[in-house]
Amino acid sequence: MEKKEYDAVILGGGLAGLMAANIVASAGFSVAVVSKVFPTRSHSAAAEGGIAAYIKGNSDPNDDPDFMSYDEVKGGDYLVDQDAAELLSAKSGEIVHILDAWGAPFNRQPDGRIALRYFGGQTYPRTRFVADKTGMALLHTLFEHATGFKNIDFYNEYYVLDIVKEGKDVNGLVAMEMKTMDPVYLKSRALLIAAGGLGMLYKHTTNSYINTGDGYGIALRSGVALKDPEFVQFHPTGLYPSDILISEAARAEGGILKNNKGERFMARYAPHKFDLAPRDIVSRSMTIEIREGRGFKGGYLGLDLTHLGKEYIMERLSLAYDAAKTFSGVDATEEMIPVRPAQHYFMGGIDVDITGSNHDLNGIFAAGEAACVSVHGANRLGSNSLLETLVYGRETGDSMVNFLKSHKNVESNSNVDDIVNTAYLYIKRESGEHFGTLLNELRDIMWENVGIFRDKKKLEEAVGKISDLRKRSVNMYVTDKSSNYNTEVFNAFETRNMLDVALAVSSAALNRKETRGAHYRDDYPNRDDDNWMKHTVAYLGDSEIKISYKPVNFTRWKPEPRVY
Template identity: 85%
Template sequence: MEKKEYDAVVLGGGLAGLMAANNVADAGFKVAVVSKVFPTRSHSAAAEGGIAAYVDGNSDPNDDPEFMSYDEVKGGDYLVDQNAAELLSRDSGEIVHILDTWGAPFNRQPDGRIALRYFGGQTYPRTRFVADKTGMALLHTLFQHATGFDNIDFYNEYYVLDIVKDGNNVNGLVAMEMKTMDPIFLKSRALLIASGGLGMIYQHTTNSYINTGDGYGIALRSGVPLKDPEFVQFHPTGLYPSDILISEAARAEGGILKNNKGERFMAKYAPHKFDLAPRDIVSRSMTIEMREGRGFEGGYLGLDLTHLGREYILERLTLAYDAAKTFANVDATKEMIPVRPAQHYFMGGIDVDITGVNSDLNGLFAAGEAACVSVHGANRLGSNSLLETLVYGKETGKTMVDFLKKHKNVESSDGVDTIVDNAYSYIKRETGEHFGTLLNELRDVMWENVGIFRDEKKLTEAVKQINSIRKRSINMYVTDKTTNYNTEVFNALETRNMIDCSIVMATAALNRTETRGAHFRDDYPTRDDDNWMKHSIAYLNGDAVEIKYKPVIVTKWKPEPRVY
């Protein structure tokens, strides 16, 4: 098997991975960026609305990084590690400056400074944006910057199989070149998992097809836990019926949600913030409206932009307009956009501290949606995912540089062949179950039972069903035996990862007997700070999910009722 040696391997070519790679490479270390897609195809590209930042001299005069941190803590329903939220706000301005010098084409104010707008849950406007394709613009900026380094090698369209360990130390990873199906051992003492989220686990998701939880899967199999995996964000405005994201920008710019009676129903649920209340609240309110018969036939509500005027919509909400036009045949300047909630973001992730370090495996780091720091707690605010990828991508990059200075690559290559053999077992098998069957079942279970409204009955059933799917998956087989770009093999391996994530998520959701942020239990409808102001730390040991806890770090803000 081919072997290449690096100082650090970064799994994932999205914003978090590239930001860290830029930093590690800038310090002179040799970096490999491994991605199953060409980096610009990463899901970061799909982020629309913007990036929240407090920029000294270019923010609301009354705003302050403190307020920004407070908004995050409250938005995250007090499951946020407050030191992490403070770091996120403090460094946000610097990130915008860096992006500017790397060429990010932010929208501008007439005086040439970067423009800003309101987003959900913000006390003052903080969101910087590039039309409504901010993620795409920033992803291209970072990728293009990264291509300027001679010491970053890109392994594009390489699929990760598993982490290589030497005792309790990282020793790189094994990946497979998709075009040739040749495995490669990328050896390094530091590994950053920045492979994004897992939306494809849910039947309805705004996520890319590639969001299959690969990073979580390989981490769990290496004995690394996920933090707070019960927290999943459902975005209020998935376009009906394709679940394509209609950005929160649509509401930030004045769009209004309406039920089939034409009522602005959010006035009832969030009398101050209305449609711009945090996403968990809006999604639940929408689900209640539809449950109580005030949705439209087929199961959706209306997002009304018509009063904003054609010119404004076309200039500021191009993507929302185009998406409605192309994918639902709706002219948003004239009629309401049909929307319903869809899975959008995974607040949980690989357990890391504020510096990006995982304490279970030496040399393992995580950042972005793959990680749980935790800055989003029980519910992420809009515009904070891009910010997190960059602030913590950079922070983790710095930590990695320190780590690399202190440690050397180990000699061994143990365990590499087993990893490849495991992956090949699906190809070698001649009969069994097909990945598509298992995946479609899994997506149904997760949507129905581990979705917006949860209770013990649903979750117990989910755990049972996922366990059964997981058992069957051992006999998963691949019909395609060819050796060039065999996507069926990769789909099977993705399915393995998704099943592993699902069992951990469902079990943790069943375990948390309270309602907090996006985790809403019909049978435990209130927040229980006495017993549950703590992080779930979930390990997957063979067939058993083991849950431990870590305290929430509180620096300034005591829990209060969360009213918007």
């Protein structure tokens, strides 16, 4: 097997991975960025609305970073580590300046300064944007910047199988080139997992097809913990019926949600913030409206933009307009856009501290949606995911540089062959379970039982069924035996990852007996700070999830009722 050596290997070519790659490479270390897609295909591209930032001299005169941190803490229903939130706010202005210096074409004010707008849960407007394709614009900026480094090698369309370890030390990873199916061992002292989210676990998701929780699965199998995996965000405005994201920008720019009676129903659920209440609240309200018969036939509600005027819609919300037109045949300048909630984001992730370091293994880091730094707590605010990928991508890059400066190479190939041999089993086997069957079952279970409204019965059933699916998955096989872009094999690998992380999500959800942020228990409808003001830490055992806890870091904000 081919072996290549780098100082750092980064799994994932989205915003977090590329930001860290830029940082580590500019410190002079060699970097390999490994992704199962060409980097601009990463899910970061799909982020629409913007990036929140407090920029001194270019923000609301009443705003300051503390308001921003407070919004995050409250938005996250107090499960936020407040030191992490404060860091996120404090560095937000800097990060926008860096992106601007690297060429991001942010929308501008008439005097040439970067423009801003309101987003859900913000006390003052802070969201910076590039039309409604902010993620794509920033991703391209970072990727193109990264291609200017001679010491970054891109392994595009390489699928990562598992982490190579020597005792408690990370020693790189094994990947397979999708074009040739040849495995390669990428050895490194530092490993960053920035492989994004897990939307494909759910039948209805705004996420890309590639969001299969690979980073979480790989981490769990290597004995690395996930933090707070029960917290899954459902975005209020998935386009009906394709679940394509209609950005929160649509509501931020004045769009209004309406039920089949034409009522602005959010007035009843969030009398101050209305449609711009945090996403968990809006999604639940919408689900209730639909459940109680005030949705439209087929199970959706209306997002009304018509009063904004055609020109404004075209300029600020062109993607939303195009999506509604192309995918639902609706002209948003004249009719309401049909929307319903869909899975959107995973607040949980690989357990890391404020420096992006995980402490289960030496040399392992995580950033972006793959990580749980605990800036989003129980519910993420809009415009904060792009911000997190960049701020913590950079922080983590710095930590990796420090780590590399103080850690020497460890020589070993210990589990390299095992990783490859296990992977080849799917190809060698001539019969057994097929990934498609397992996957479709899994996506149904997650949507029905581990969705917006949860309870003990549903969750117990989910844990049971997922455990069964995991047992069956041991016998997965593929019909395709060819050796160029054998995507069936990669789908099988993805399914393995999805099943592992699904077990963690459902088990942690069953375990947390309270309602907080996006985790809503019909049987425990209230927040219970006395017993549950703590992070879940989940490890993968042989066939079950082992749960322990970690305290939430408080700096200055005491829990209050969450009213919008």
